[in-house]
Amino acid sequence: MAERVAVRRPGRLSATGIIGHIDHRRTFRWACAGHPPPMLLRRGTVSLLDSEHRSPLFGVLPGHQHTTATDSLRDGDLLLFYTDGMVERRGEDITEGIGVLRETLLSCDGLTPQRAQDTIVAGYAGEALEDGTCLLALQVGS
Numbered sequence: 001m002a003e004r005v006a007v008r009r010p011g012r013l014s015a016t017g018i019i020g021h022i023d024h025r026r027t028f029r030w031a032c033a034g035h036p037p038p039m040l041l042r043r044g045t046v047s048l049l050d051s052e053h054r055s056p057l058f059g060v061l062p063g064h065q066h067t068t069a070t071d072s073l074r075d076g077d078l079l080l081f082y083t084d085g086m087v088e089r090r091g092e093d094i095t096e097g098i099g100v101l102r103e104t105l106l107s108c109d110g111l112t113p114q115r116a117q118d119t120i121v122a123g124y125a126g127e128a129l130e131d132g133t134c135l136l137a138l139q140v141g142s
Contacts, residue, residue: 014059018081019066026073026140031066033058036087036098039105040071041078041116046106048098077140078116080105085131086124113137 018038020030030038030049037051055066073079080101087097104123108116116137124133 014057016057016084022073022140026075028071028073028079029068030071031055031068033066036082036084036094039080039082039102040073041080041105041109042074043076044106044109046102048102073140075140078105078108078113079138079140080116080120081136083132083134085133086135088131113139 015033016035017033018030018035019033020028022028032051032054034054034057037048037054040047040049049071050069053067053069056064082101084094087101088094089097101120104120105116108119111119114137117135120135
């Protein structure tokens with residue numbers, strides 16, 4: 001859908017994004033179009049999901065077939081999706097911003113998705129963010 005919207009005006013509209021689906025076996029199949037990879041909080045450890053399959057932004061290459069990755073999830077896993085505005089700062093390598101968000105998410109171990117989001121937002125409250133931000137946390141349940 002996002003690709004169809006973006007290509008209606010080639011060269012004038014593009015967007016990053018992640019499109020995914022979690023099935024009844026807790027298999028997360030997802031495509032990534034130039035977006036930062038989701039973070040996975042599992043039993044006191046935070047990891048970035050592998051985004052080697054990342055494709056160009058939606059709208060850049062009309063008709064491009066975006067590849068997907070598959071990850072197995074477990075009960076209690078918390079996935080965090082975030083926009084680049086959470087982790088990019090002028091004059092700073094993006095890996096530093098990702099590291100800060102990673103540490104903040106680690107402090108959320110055992111919290112509900114809403115409490116995790118609230119904790120993360122509170123941690124950034126004093127910052128003058130240069131770009132729009134969005135967070136989505138979801139937890140795999142039984």
